[in-house]
Amino acid sequence: MAVIKPFAALRPAKEKAGQVSCQPFDSGSKEQAANEIKNNPNSYLHVVKPYLHFKGEKKSPDKHFPIGLEYLNKFKEEGVLIKDKTPSFYIYRMIVGSHAYTGIIAAASVEDYLNNKILKHENTLTEKQNEIASHIQFYNSLGNPVLLTYPDDQQIDLLIDQYIQKHVPEYNFISTDQKKHNLWVVSKQSDIELIEQRFSNIPYLYIADGHHRSAGSAAYGERMITQKGKGNGNESYHYFPVCLIPFSKLTIYEYHRLVKDKTRVNASNFLDKLKLSFDLVPSGSLPVQPLNKGEFGIYFQNKAYLLSLKPEIKSKLTGILELLDVSIVEEYILKNIFEISDSKSDHRLSFMDGGKGIGHLQESVDSGEFDLAITLFPTSIEEVKDVAENNLIMPPKSTWIEPKIRTGLLILAHDEGEIVGQ
Numbered sequence: 001m002a003v004i005k006p007f008a009a010l011r012p013a014k015e016k017a018g019q020v021s022c023q024p025f026d027s028g029s030k031e032q033a034a035n036e037i038k039n040n041p042n043s044y045l046h047v048v049k050p051y052l053h054f055k056g057e058k059k060s061p062d063k064h065f066p067i068g069l070e071y072l073n074k075f076k077e078e079g080v081l082i083k084d085k086t087p088s089f090y091i092y093r094m095i096v097g098s099h100a101y102t103g104i105i106a107a108a109s110v111e112d113y114l115n116n117k118i119l120k121h122e123n124t125l126t127e128k129q130n131e132i133a134s135h136i137q138f139y140n141s142l143g144n145p146v147l148l149t150y151p152d153d154q155q156i157d158l159l160i161d162q163y164i165q166k167h168v169p170e171y172n173f174i175s176t177d178q179k180k181h182n183l184w185v186v187s188k189q190s191d192i193e194l195i196e197q198r199f200s201n202i203p204y205l206y207i208a209d210g211h212h213r214s215a216g217s218a219a220y221g222e223r224m225i226t227q228k229g230k231g232n233g234n235e236s237y238h239y240f241p242v243c244l245i246p247f248s249k250l251t252i253y254e255y256h257r258l259v260k261d262k263t264r265v266n267a268s269n270f271l272d273k274l275k276l277s278f279d280l281v282p283s284g285s286l287p288v289q290p291l292n293k294g295e296f297g298i299y300f301q302n303k304a305y306l307l308s309l310k311p312e313i314k315s316k317l318t319g320i321l322e323l324l325d326v327s328i329v330e331e332y333i334l335k336n337i338f339e340i341s342d343s344k345s346d347h348r349l350s351f352m353d354g355g356k357g358i359g360h361l362q363e364s365v366d367s368g369e370f371d372l373a374i375t376l377f378p379t380s381i382e383e384v385k386d387v388a389e390n391n392l393i394m395p396p397k398s399t400w401i402e403p404k405i406r407t408g409l410l411i412l413a414h415d416e417g418e419i420v421g422q
Helices: 014-020 030-039 061-077 110-114 126-139 154-166 189-200 211-228 270-275 325-335 358-366 381-389
Strands: 010-012 081-083 089-096 099-109 146-150 171-174 180-186 205-209 239-246 251-253 255-259 278-282 295-300 303-309 349-353 372-375 400-402
Touching: 010 014, 014 171, 014 180, 061 081, 061 126, 089 154, 089 189, 099 110, 099 154, 110 211, 110 239, 126 211, 146 211, 154 180, 154 189, 180 189, 205 211, 205 381, 211 239, 255 325, 255 358, 270 278, 270 303, 295 325, 295 358, 349 358, 358 372
Parallel strands: 146 239
Antiparallel strands: 010 081, 089 099, 089 180, 099 239, 146 205, 171 180, 251 400, 255 349, 255 372, 278 303, 295 303, 295 372
8 A cells, every 4th residue: 555645834924926936956957057047046056956046067065055054944934935834735736838747745764665555667876866865954844756657546536526626726826947836735634635535445556657656765764763763654754755646647758869989880881780680761960759669760860761670680589677778778778888887877978868859869860969869769658667676777868757746836845743644
């Protein structure tokens, strides 16, 4: 069973939600973030990216965390951020064009994460995990919910629809990236109980986006247990903020690869090496967008090819991981041809999510920034589930999952003595 709790959020005053909340602190360009810090005195980026006040400086917790905390306290003192009095669930909707992403923002259990009731499909870096844990501990809060997904549930959907259809949203604004955001507060006890009860029947939740935030929250919780004891289990450090969106309402984009290795790409036998593992079809002068699982594209020197793994090789693949398209690219292109053994650390390799459009890939190669683009078909939610449920780990950057939840819209504050709603 999944433990999901309401919590009393620290959140922007109604008229300031669009000013305070910002793109997730691990998304967006540094230039955009620096510009927002310069021009928006109420942005939550002042809290999560205070180092951007100092041009060219790298993150330094000792120097920058106190500056961010000053902003956080200032926002609370001036009423820019206000603490809810009642533990609640929050229905959040992001509208992108004609597509709506809708979910419930709540507090999820650190114990569920540690006991694999909240399942992962990516590795985390210990350094980044500890950095997030230190952030939570210093600020006594986390304002960027982890995106979790779960099997569709009709009763949860009906409750969400009732709020959307019959209640005026607490927040209604358009962000600078032209996305519309709405928020409804669910504080009615019978509705809270229904949400808790429905999730208690769901055996597993799945991390869609935010593996490091989840790991960092768990590390913070373990630190607090060491310092304060386990308590009764309802203390806020046993929980972390999440946005729960069902399988059918997520979008999974493909994650393309970009390689900087002119010597190997320009080698006369480059295509011959590819032909050892793939069947190649010339596809003109524009990058290929694969339309089916098992299809791949390469683009270099104004030439594109559609690739498919040779049947005699494909027939030998076994197991969930080996059959993933991203694993095939890792093994038969990156490792075999470019000798890239660690995709997380090799500086020749970069990644671009499919949401940016295939034209950006072409520009990256034509400009000389990279020498080769490798295009993929998206990983499916079924593949994500299979990997997570079998305690396996996908190759780096296997999925780009939307939506990306805004930072500073709802903050889980770990105030002294506070407990998450029971």
